[in-house]
Amino acid sequence: MNRNELKDLRAKNLKQWFLNKTIPQKEKSYISQLISGKASFGEKSARRLESDYGMPPFYLDKSNIDDSSKIDNVYDNDNKNNNYVIEVLNITASAGHGFLNNDIIEVIKCIEYDNDQAKTLFNGMPSSNLKVINVSGDSMQGTFECGDAIYIDITVNQFQSDGIYVFTFGNGLYVKRLQMIKNKLVVLSDNKQYRDWEITTDEFDQLYIHGKVMLSQSMMLRKHG
Numbered sequence: 001m002n003r004n005e006l007k008d009l010r011a012k013n014l015k016q017w018f019l020n021k022t023i024p025q026k027e028k029s030y031i032s033q034l035i036s037g038k039a040s041f042g043e044k045s046a047r048r049l050e051s052d053y054g055m056p057p058f059y060l061d062k063s064n065i066d067d068s069s070k071i072d073n074v075y076d077n078d079n080k081n082n083n084y085v086i087e088v089l090n091i092t093a094s095a096g097h098g099f100l101n102n103d104i105i106e107v108i109k110c111i112e113y114d115n116d117q118a119k120t121l122f123n124g125m126p127s128s129n130l131k132v133i134n135v136s137g138d139s140m141q142g143t144f145e146c147g148d149a150i151y152i153d154i155t156v157n158q159f160q161s162d163g164i165y166v167f168t169f170g171n172g173l174y175v176k177r178l179q180m181i182k183n184k185l186v187v188l189s190d191n192k193q194y195r196d197w198e199i200t201t202d203e204f205d206q207l208y209i210h211g212k213v214m215l216s217q218s219m220m221l222r223k224h225g
Helices: 003-017 025-036 043-052 068-074 115-122 201-206
Strands: 084-094 107-113 130-136 149-153 163-169 172-181 184-188 197-199 207-217
Touching: 003 025, 043 201, 043 207, 084 115, 107 115, 115 207, 130 207, 197 201, 201 207
Parallel strands: 084 130, 084 172
Antiparallel strands: 084 107, 130 149, 149 207, 163 172, 163 207, 172 184, 184 197
């Protein structure tokens, strides 16, 4: 999908999202320009709108949205036991040189915990604040292995403190350790075979933080006979 196609897709999905909703007065003009194609519709704008208006992560980049009722059904967990349910997304974040699959972003399954277990694991955080994705690559080896599941707090959309974040920079989606040194963000790999790199202040407009990694779960299979 090229840049113009992605812009058109985002405009279509934004229009679909607000089909049965009221657009806030302060953003009516801006959203109208995005929908009509008169305004630039880049990565940062898309992710900001998703965050501000409660859309699922990468909703605007989905290519299989037909109508709002179908969307509501996809993201409405039928949780009859009232347990703690976290959605697993079909996004792979690179722990290497960047990987981004924006064509279809959807919930592929849900992980369910009983409430007592969830309280211990997630410190009372609402399940809607968390998403699970998988790691690809080996640059965070020692902390994550390729295929591991990581639990992301998607309410963290800016750098808060040193830690491991999932973020888009340029055309890549990364899971890396971020550290602020003076006015630069240093991107660190736990696998020392990878060199550190920097994001400078004049490159911050290419950066969007999707969330902070809170927990990980190993997906490695080991043979024992």
